[in-house]
Amino acid sequence: MFGAGGGTSAYSEVEDTDLVLLWGSNARETHPIYFHHVLTGLRRGAGMYVVDPRRTATARWARGHLALDVGTDIALAHGMGRAILDAGLENRAFIERATTGFDEYVRAVEPWTLEKTAEVTGVDADLIRETALAYARADRAQLCWTLGITEHHNAVDNVRALIDLALLTGHVGRWGSGLVPLRGQNNVQGGGDMGAIPNRLPGGYDVTDDGHRARFDAAWGSAIPPEKGLHLSQMFEAMERREIRAVYVVGENPAESEADVAHARALLGGLDHLVVQDIFRTATAEFADVVLPSCADWCEYEGTVTSSERRVQRVRKAIEPPGLARPDTEILCDLARRLGHDWGTPSPEEVWDELRSLSLDWHAGMSYARLEAEGGLQWPCPSLDHPGTPTMHTRLWERDPALRGTPAPFAPVVHAGPLDELSPEFPLRLTTVRRLDSYNSGVQTGGYTSPLRREEALCVDAADARALGVHDGERVRVVSRRGAVEAPVRVDAAARPGLAFITPHFSEQVDVNLITNEAWDPQSGTSEFKATAIRIEKLAVGARVPVAGA
Template sequence: MTNSIAEIEQSECMLVVGSNTTEAHPVLALRMKKAMRGGAKLLVVDPRKTWLAERADVHLQIKPGTDIPLMNAIANVIISEDLHNKQYVESLTEGFDEMKLAAAEWPVERAAATCEVDAGDIRKAARLYAAYKHAGIYYTLGITEHVCGVDNVRSLSNLALITGHLGYEATGVNPLRGQNNVQGCNDMGNNPVYLPGYQEVADGAAREKFSAAWGQQVSEIPGRRLDQMLDGLHDESIKAFFVMGEDPIVSEPNVEHVHVGFKKLELLISQDIFLNETAKIYADVVFPATCFAEKEGTFTNSERRVQRVRKAVDAPGEARTDLQIIFDLAKELGHDWGKAQPSKVWDEFARLSPNFSGINYARIEESGIQWPCPDVSHPGTKFLHEGAPIRGKGRLYPLDHIKPWEEADDDYPLTLSTGRTLYHYNAATQTLRNEGHREKQPKSFVEISAEDARELNIADKEEIVVQSRRGSIVSWAKVSEKVRKGVIWMPMHYAEASVNILTGDGKDLKVGTPEYKLCAVRLHKP
């Protein structure tokens, strides 16, 4: 997030795109609710009628996968009606003319037809977003999990830059992180092209710094992204897979294909708190690890705040902390790193990563600090891009519509989208083990519009088969006003109705993020 969570209360206008915030980030949504209570305008872009969408000033219930035409059209309205911030654009951005030309390819009426929304609503949304000073954008995986995920994000940053809506309270571009330490996991360099602290593997000086600190030469060969690792299973260029706290055969798309790859592996090591599905079938070695309540360390939240995690109870049996396991394995591999002390590990990271150097355990004992925080006298950073974009000039991108990997057709006439509910979490290894949450939402369901249900002669709560070109699963119909005609929606939480049996091989063309948010399916009776 470029902004802080508490700032959301100061919003005058919020543009929420592809985020069912009240279910996926319920506590952050409370700040939005408060802003709404105070009169803030709410613009929601979502194929589903979410809690926020129902209460929005404008709900653009777009056809899935048409975000860029919509954002281009909004940019178009803002520019053609002279609502853009000319001074900001002139002095603090680059690429305006090209971007403007590309956006001009999407007049409101054309976008309205492609996105299947009302042209008047597009104009209204554009005018509201441009009109207010404190206008922030909030998005999640509804934006990123597409073949054009990166460009979708750019289409949003275009809007922020042409209006100058960046660099002060409640105003910026804010991805809401889906998991407790998504932010930190990236910050720490668990990325094939970034070393810790976003220092590039391609940067020789950065490699030298880490090589010197670790006493071992860091390879200059860029690593593989997760999707490329999975590809490597198939062509057998990947022989060993170390999987920490993940369950790829549940969480990766096109599961049947993933199975084929895993069968070819020579070695799978799994480190987890439960015996997950991947480990059950494929692991050669399983390390019993500890959950968050059993260890010391830090998580970094969506607003870049590094906060202390503390041990409340002992791990069960012989389970060891994740850090201890990695230190033990390092030793077994011939490298004695000494005692596994979280604070020392943090200090090593912070020393090598300038944007984090000012953060240490003593400073975050009472409350967390938001990076960038370059030295110990720095208070941390509430919002980014103050005064000007960090890179000097904000880059505007010329963008065009990119069609999804798979669109509905005569054989598979419905578009399936997937996501999280309020009561469960991802593969639900934790929440389905809670009686109350299991009872509240015990099994998979398929949200379907009344119109589609009628046409297909499907009754509410009826057992149905959902089939895609990859496979099929059994679930239960939930006739709902949340979804539009032609679109169905399923939660991703249920192993017995794993939606990733259905999802396809589409992935972002630039960074490989899977297109979980849509694939073509059909429904039939069992």
């Protein structure tokens, strides 16, 4: 944010903060060790509000739980923004000094009275106001979010609405005040930092910036295309248009993880050539022409990963990889050689040092020796004598405009509900969630036996179950506009009337992405996993004997 794609705060700041606002994040289960830091903060007296459609384990630690309707985050954020403005609690000094676009923001939130916000979001107006004022009044506040914000068709707008709240109150760039997007994988941050996103070069440089691109061109001896590449969803569209005919998939399992997965599978199956490089023979690998077995980098090879607090840390080889598995870099260098480019056989440290020579602002100071000795470093770390940066954007508080740099822009984003709208035909909202002991499509966590694990089920509120005449454990048909799956029903106190949820962990039990919505955010390419319109149908009598039948 503000030109740097990473959270602004160190984890330890949440221990020193006065208010925690967790938005679309069930950190208790999905980021348990980060939540330890949150709990320390709570024990030291911080208050916490949780925004989540479900009554999650996280929400049960909160002072206030804002159980909004799925996909109404911008409405809620704007309603809070207006409540803060109405109370005169905006941080004038910060807004004037460090932001642009305030007037547009004020106009954008103007329609969002408490009454309207409550009506659109389903959250009690008093609670919205209480939360907004608590956030604004706190001397320090942390705003954290996860997939509940980003797995929507308007993910980036959602994020920007939250950033607006931080700008409005000055809760950024100070120790204890900041914005923390909690990343879902150990190197989402690092992958982006290394340029594995369509619009960035390694080190976060804009790919359209001629000056920086020239440095990379010179170092790599090759001309980098000056325009943004495609993100995942655009790639699938290009496959559909038959513009992309060959795909090289590294460490991703779209044949299970994509929304509307039947469609994705059809496209993968129709390619001229598919290469899959993975530690497992995944569902995607089943479609591949070539499978390149690779090491599990976190324990079978050397390198670095970057965490949600921008901390770069070393991963190391502890065990020998199985069979023919090889490190990703070796595979890539071999491939390059066969394509006529001799990249040599660089050691992991040599690869890293090349990055350091180009990522001048973020990584130049992070030698392997320092990463080893200092237990990781947080970027930006531009030189060997730089201590790393726990808190970002402190510059915004500088008195000297020159030091302050580019102001942070407000984004007058507009609320737009889920594209997969509820209707009489599809009256229930289904959202996908994750559980403590499992991970994404379950490829890795399926390997161990968890005592917490239960059969995958569609979790619904008791009232909905009653209304539908289904009982706990009964198998039902779950139908969306894209398809249908069968699943047992489980009554769960975390659901609420009109809201059902399920995990993506066990596609072999319930292949939920057959029914999720492929609609994606044009800015990030993230699909609308969090909002599917469904109906629940009882199975025909005799189709299956219910477990606890009459």
